[in-house]
Amino acid sequence: MEIVHLHSNAIRVGNSWAILIPKENAQMLHLNQKPVLCVDISIVPRLHELVGTFKTKKSTEKLIREIDSGWE
DSSP states (O other): OOOOOOOOOEEEETTEEEEOOOHHHHHHHTOOSSOOOOOOOOOOOOGGGSTTOOOOSSOHHHHHHHHHHTTO
């Protein structure tokens, strides 16, 4: 069994959702007309949803100074 990891957008099809498999991945898996697939789904958070989730004991100003010092 070959495993391919891919990122794809879900699209609405009637009352259901569909996941498009790019042509390159379909060819790699040798998909025929009626394949049986096992799919694990996880939602990838968008960058703006991650804002504020990084916790640190240092202040933002101190982190910026440390980053800037590396450019000297």
